[in-house]
Amino acid sequence: MSRLLTSSIGLVLATSLVACGQSEPIEAPAEATTPASPVAFELETVATGFSFPWGIAFLPEGGFLVSERDGELSYVAPGSEEGVDITGLPDVYVAGQGGVFDVVLDPAFEDNRFIYLSYAKGSAAANSTAIYRARLSEDMTALEEGEDVFVAESLRATPAHFGGRMTFLPDGTLVLTLGEGFRYMAEAQNPQSDLGTVVRINSDGTIPADNPFADGAEGLPHVWSYGHRNVQGVVFDEATDTLYTVEHGPMGGDEINVDIAGANYGWPEVTYGVNYDGSIITTQTEAEGMESPMLYWVPSIAPGGMEVYTGDVYPDWQGDLFVAALAGMKVQRVDMDGSELVGQEALFDDFGSRFRQIAQGPDGYLYLLSDEYNGSVYRIVIAD
Template sequence: MVTKKFFLKAPIFSCLLLACSPPAASLPIAAVQSHIKVTELASGLAYPWGAAFLPDGGLLVTEREGRLRLIRDGQLVEAPINGVPAVLNHGQGGLFDIALHPDFATNALIYLSFAQGTKNANHTRVVRAKFDGQALTQVETVFDAVPERDTQAHFGGRLLFLPDKSLIVTLGDGYTYRHKAQDLSSDLGKIVRITDTGKAASGNPFLGQAGARPEIWSYGHRNVQGIARDPATGTLYANEHGPKGGDEVNVIQPGKNYGWPVITYGVDYSGAPISLENKKAGMEQPLVYWVPSIAPSSMVFYTGDLFKAWKGDLLVTALAGQHIRRIDLEAGTVMGQESLLTERQERYRDIIQAPDGSLIVLTDDPEGKVLRLTPK
């Protein structure tokens, strides 16, 4: 097993030479593979996107094409779960994340996020349903992002329950609607916080403000696809796709503006500037940004004991980067980074922590895999 001291010296030394300061841009990254054992739990899933553990040890996995699958006793159940609502499976749309209600053991409720509508009129939707072990019943909509868009990109879609049982939903800017990320009358480019029944949660920063959506928690985001929480401090972290460069990890605070598209460390895909500024008063700076992009797709705050050197760190899956990026945190400060599983050359879509401290990783592929990571 690799200790933190093994890979921290080079990044810190390079930072001193370059006189760099927070936020942490792309530092020299150590690539380590030898201390990770990879076990394939399932394969042949069509772009698996999100996963959640059941109390009995079963694992629910979404497929972007619109299916919900169950892995039980280390085996993929052949038949998909019945009762999943129809999704818009086009472009970046499809079935996204899954989360269990904090009281799942007594109420059997699960939550799904997905793209809903048509190619010309769509939005991100969240539903909840009863799960009896074989099918979903009593499916009801709890949240629809507004307004609808006519693009099939940048839906966001990650779900995270907080200790007060409110639900965080991450949303994208709709790509061609990026100006809406600064518009508080729109859910586009926002992180929202709702109750388990879909109402704006008490304590939200814009409750009662004229013209503002009451569910908004933070704004100025591009396409948030990773959300994680430090249970010891309550710190909420999110990552989002930049354009060409400028992927970010941010510390999320209620009511804060994270700048997109007014400030960015990236440029348009054509190479043209989106903004001439990467800092502006009243707009938050990222904890980490990446140039060039790694395309971060999910994130977990590791609290387990299997990978002792990783405890208290962020683990970020990367699509274009084809690795898992470990961000070493000490009291909220980035001390270094490490690239994991680079030798497999796979696009990684999701990462969650299992109850035993192992990690479950989904690969982004038409024949996607579900992998379990443990120390060698």
């Protein structure tokens, strides 16, 4: 049985990021929900034919990019219903959960045309997650002047739990999530390893001076937070100055966390989940010095990407969090009142698709990516 936890943690952004303190979590009723939306919604197909689409980036001139886990990046022109392959990608390790992950635009894309791809780098014997920065050609056909600006230091010999989700913060720094490689869960408690972490870098790969371990004495300089299992979604809510992450638990115990500089999120010392064979990982669900989740799910929904809605198309949803669910095969709306959690609503749980990512487009609509070989991009519209 799941419970909801609320917290008043946030990030204060001035010239640099400063972590705020945490209040005591408040327990809400088990299975708390929010009333169903008074308006009916449906999914409209925008484009299709993608091989396990993972990320989407909307271009200022119209159209969008779609990253595909099987090692591709596609451009979808305005009005088109299919993508065109872009050349110039790095050498990607495509195996298991590995491949091309997220794609984001530089905040100054209109001036420099930089895009950032997170991807699995290496081999079966030694791999990690990297960020590749390149310029998108004016004709949208190629990546040019590409280079890795970040490569995770801690190597693994598993094709699983890469993390890979990215977002830019208002100060121009770039956040990347990193999984713990599945077999290396204990490393998530070691800030001198980047397995099971959230990292923060400058766009050129250098380290922000105000990172919590910037001097390297107590943790890797690029580590922002640690104690994570496999963070698959990250979003910054400018209205509340809050960085949210969502991560996979084992069997049960998926979490939404308010992600604070230098904080330890407990995995595997604390969890609401158990091993896939039912055996106990730990009896602890909380511990001194470890952050508790804002919300967790038992059973798991296998969260993908997440978004905070700021548009005008769905006024009742403004400020709410949205989580794409893989095993849950739905979109989970997390009803928020500022930084306080109100309840939840399941959307499109009868559609029959695994959802990898949800993102707000420049038109104010929410877009979904389906996690399948012939995957699609959908737009959430008001039903007739």
